[in-house]
Amino acid sequence: MKKLSLALTTLALTFSAGSAFADSSSACDAGERIVKFSHVTGGTTHPKVVAANNFADRVNKEMNGKLCVVVYPNSTLFGDSKELEALLLGDVQLLAPSLSKFGSYSPKYGVFDLPFIFKDMDHAIRFTKTEEGKDLLMAMEDNAGFVGLGYWMSGMKYFSANKKLILPSDAEGLKFRVQTSDVAKSMISAMGASPQAMAFSEVYGALQTGVVDGQENTWSNIYTKKFYEVQDSITETNHQLLAYLFMTSKDFLDSLSAADREQFLAIADTVTQEANESVKAKEAANRANILKAGGKINTLTAEQRQTWVDTMKPVWKKFEGDIGKDVINAAAGA
Numbered sequence: 067m068k069k070l071s072l073a074l075t076t077l078a079l080t081f082s083a084g085s086a087f088a089d090s091s092s093a094c095d096a097g098e099r100i101v102k103f104s105h106v107t108g109g110t111t112h113p114k115v116v117a118a119n120n121f122a123d124r125v126n127k128e129m130n131g132k133l134c135v136v137v138y139p140n141s142t143l144f145g146d147s148k149e150l151e152a153l154l155l156g157d158v159q160l161l162a163p164s165l166s167k168f169g170s171y172s173p174k175y176g177v178f179d180l181p182f183i184f185k186d187m188d189h190a191i192r193f194t195k196t197e198e199g200k201d202l203l204m205a206m207e208d209n210a211g212f213v214g215l216g217y218w219m220s221g222m223k224y225f226s227a228n229k230k231l232i233l234p235s236d237a238e239g240l241k242f243r244v245q246t247s248d249v250a251k252s253m254i255s256a257m258g259a260s261p262q263a264m265a266f267s268e269v270y271g272a273l274q275t276g277v278v279d280g281q282e283n284t285w286s287n288i289y290t291k292k293f294y295e296v297q298d299s300i301t302e303t304n305h306q307l308l309a310y311l312f313m314t315s316k317d318f319l320d321s322l323s324a325a326d327r328e329q330f331l332a333i334a335d336t337v338t339q340e341a342n343e344s345v346k347a348k349e350a351a352n353r354a355n356i357l358k359a360g361g362k363i364n365t366l367t368a369e370q371r372q373t374w375v376d377t378m379k380p381v382w383k384k385f386e387g388d389i390g391k392d393v394i395n396a397a398a399g400a
Contacts, residue, residue, distance in 0.1 A: 094134035101125070101135045101318075103160035104149055106266050108140035109290035113220050113348050114162055114310055115139055117341035121160075121312075124333045132326060135160070146265040154211060159318045162218055162310040166247035171212065172205040173388035177397050179249035180385070181305050181378035184397070187219050190307050191342055193400035198393050207316055215312045215331065216338030220284050221349040223306040226297040227280030228273075232370055234258070234377040240279040243269050250282075252381050253306070266291075273297060284308050289352040294361030301364040303374055312338060 094100055103122065107114045122135040138144075144152045150167070152158045168175040177183065184190040193199045194217045203214030225231050227240055238258035244250040246263045254261035262278050266287075272278045273296040281293060287308070288294055312334065319327055357363065366374075386394060 094136065095131065098131060098134040101133050101160060102143065102158045103135055103137045103162075104143040104152065104158045105137075105139055105162045106141045106146055106149075107287075107290070111348065111352065112286045112290045113341060113345045114218060116344070116348070117218050117312075117337060118162060120340070121334065121337045124337060125330065128333060129326070129329060133330070141267050145267055150212075153313075153315050156315070156317065160312075160314055162312050164245055165217075165309050165311050166245035166250060168206065168212075168311065169247055169249070171210045172202070173385075174202060174205060174390055174393050176247065176249040176385050176389045177393050178307055178309060179247045179253075180382055180389075180394070180397070181253050182375050183382070183394070184222075184307050186222065186304075187307070187342075187345060189400060190219060190309065191217075193397045196396050196400055198396040199400075202393075203311075211316045213314055213316050213319055215314060215334040217342075218310040218312050218338060219342045219345045220308040220310060221286060221345060222304045223282045223284060223308050224288070224300050225280060225282050225303050225305070226288065226293060226300040228276075228298050229279075230299050230364060231280070231301040232364060232366065233373050237280065241277075243272060243278045243281040249381060249385055250306075252384055253378050256378050256381060269293065270296065282306065285349045285352040285356065288361075289355050289359070292359075294356050294359065297361075299362035299364050300356070302366060303371070305374060305378065 103118055105114060105118055109115060118137050118139070122137050125133055125135045144158060146163070146167075149158065149161050149163060153161055165175055165178040169179075178190075184193070199217075203216070206212040206214075225237070225242075227237065227242075229236065229240075231237055234257040241260045241262050242254045243264045244254055244261045251261040251263070259280075264272060264278070269278075269281055270291055270293060273281065273293060280297065282305070283293065288300060294300065322330060353363070382394065
């Protein structure tokens with residue numbers, strides 16, 4: 067079996083999802099169980115892309131002859147709106163969606179979207195290691211059949227728009243793309259702006275054509291998707307976490323033998339820890355890449371940033387009943 071990552075190549079991305087499936091699966095040995103890993107992120111340097119490929123490499127080497135992980139990036143197999151359904155149907159076995167997608171399954175996941183609850187990624191990682199953070203990995207097992215394997219950090223988020231944003235009031239009347247999160251929508255509304263839920267793959271075109279005026283994302287997403295090309299500038303708000311739930315289905319895990327499941331979960335844990343240790347360096351590199359490519363970044367004074375904090379803090383109270391005060395306190399105090 068090939069030991070290199072089975073992620074689709076740039077050439078394969080031009081094929082249909084169906085033909086890409088056939089071409090990639092052919093790299094697996096006869097008798098090996100194919101494990102499909104679908105995600106929506108493109109490029110080669112994005113933390114999720116690197117982590118997914120590393121996971122495939124590790125499984126394909128260490129579980130050679132048993133499992134063969136095939137990675138389908140950049141929505142080539144399933145996009146934002148279809149991937150969770152595909153996981154439940156068994157059409158894919160691994161995903162890494164944004165944590166913002168799970169509020170309808172368990173409102174406690176909204177804690178990850180609360181503005182300014184985490185000072186930085188280290189703070190967020192500490193929370194994921196608390197009892198409350200670990201419990202959330204299994205919060206959807208009974209009602210949806212989803213099982214979290216780990217939290218993959220992507221970075222803190224920053225606002226960009228078709229005009230310079232220094233204070234929240236500068237966003238008044240603008241339309242911002244957000245993920246399907248009620249917390250994120252309320253955060254945008256607190257700025258006097260309009261939230262527009264939209265698939266990640268559609269954001270560049272929407273920014274380019276003016277369907278939306280701005281968005282919020284990490285340095286890596288802004289750089290790899292070239293959002294800086296169609297925005298006036300990015301403001302270093304550091305207002306929210308972007309992290310992914312590396313996940314599978316209960317059905318898939320239950321289908322593995324006890325020994326294979328233990329090995330599979332151990333690899334998942336190791337890759338998650340390694341991925342999170344490297345994210346800060348990747349984010350710093352992609353911030354520099356944005357500047358090198360001609361993008362503009364606005365920095366804030368302490369007073370300006372405090373205005374953002376004060377504007378968005380009421381969102382915490384609004385969702386306290388849904389998320390749980392205990393979870394919010396555990397996250398804020400981690």
